[in-house]
Amino acid sequence: MLRVTDIDLRLLRIFKSVTDCGGFSAAETTLDMNLSTISTHMSELESRLGVRLCERGRQGFRLTDEGRATYLLVEQLLNSVEDFRAGVGAIHQQIGGELGIGVVDNTLTDPQARISAAILALKQRGGDLHVRLEIKSPSEIEQAVQERRLHVGIVPSYNELPGLRYEPLYTETLTLYCGSGHPLFDAAPDGVELTQLDGLDFVSRGYMRENRELSSTARLNASATVHHMEAVATLILSGAFVGYLPQHYAAQWVASQRMRPVRPDLLSQQAAFSIVTRRDRGQTIAVQAFVDALRGNTANARPAGA
Structure with a gap:
């Protein structure tokens, strides 16, 4: 079973940004990363998860079925992380x-x-x-x-x-x-x-x-x-x-x-x-x-x- 680390959260955020932007090239400005770095991070995430998340090439960017399912899970996870941070702040009235x-x-x-x-x-x-x-x-x-x-x-x-x-x-x-x-x-x-x-x-x-x-x-x-x-x-x-x-x-x-x-x-x-x-x-x-x-x-x- 995958144990989610801080590195994994960073990779998941990169995956979400790439998907939201509609491709690797479109995400360069948003992520402040060059194309090769984004590609390396995405390959690392796919290796960690053991699934192919997207197709990229001459026909453009497209999520696989596993990629679409993963994207929905990533949204839930990142929302939970932000809710947790906000909740901790609420405890301290910060x-x-x-x-x-x-x-x-x-x-x-x-x-x-x-x-x-x-x-x-x-x-x-x-x-x-x-x-x-x-x-x-x-x-x-x-x-x-x-x-x-x-x-x-x-x-x-x-x-x-x-x-x-x-x-x-x-x-x-x-x-x-x-x-x-x-x-x-x-x-x-x-x-x-x-x-x-x-x-x-x-x-x-x-x-x-x-x-x-x-x-x-x-x-x-x-x-x-x-x-x-x-x-x-x-x-x-x-x-x-x-x-x-x-x-x-x-x-x-x-x-x-x-x-x-x-x-x-x-x-x-x-x-x-x-x-x-x-x-x-x-x-x-x-x-x-x-x-x-x-x-x-x-x-x-x-x-x-x-």
Whole structure:
């Protein structure tokens, strides 16, 4: 029978990361290892377990049946290890274990988000806490929370998924923008007639509802679809597209006269952000302290010894 050592746990974590990333090459950045080192570790794990975990070659990466079964066991084992670390911390009223956080891109400029301040509050409390912060799309964050790969997410909530808990956090204002050189730029923000929007090229974020809502106001040509805010800004700045951006994010280009809002009095929209956790997963001290800090509850997120 296999006796699980610290070395085995490290190999199992490497196997999980490779599987989550979809292959050896894709996992190089995540693991901070080169391809040959990853391959050596995977071969060592297969030797330890006595099974072939995956096929790798010209046809790509694929788990074997034994690999899929092992992956499920690895998830259970690593979750138990993290729960144990968090539980030991709870006994001593210390923050411990790992805290996996998922956020959407470019929230840093939003003072309402408080993510940096919340992380600082946790670190000031001390303890053996490992923070893992991932930037993903809302659907990726929700899926990761569902699959216990993340403990908590901060997402714009539109269609709440079963099994997840959504707690309202703050509301973000999005406005339609055009870039310098665009036909609407000189008349923006208030001198644009809604009929002038008809047929203009519009860039939408794949996970946002803005293009559906806007279609009832103007007949824009949704000629580009992206999934990251920076991509929206890039296309707007080209002068060829209009698109929605959060006001806090667009402010830097508005100040330099490279962007202007388009009829913010009529076309601005609200996006409600929520804290997302699993309903069936008890909140660790780290998760609860992080959520308290996000809400500005400094009493529960105070530094150790305060």
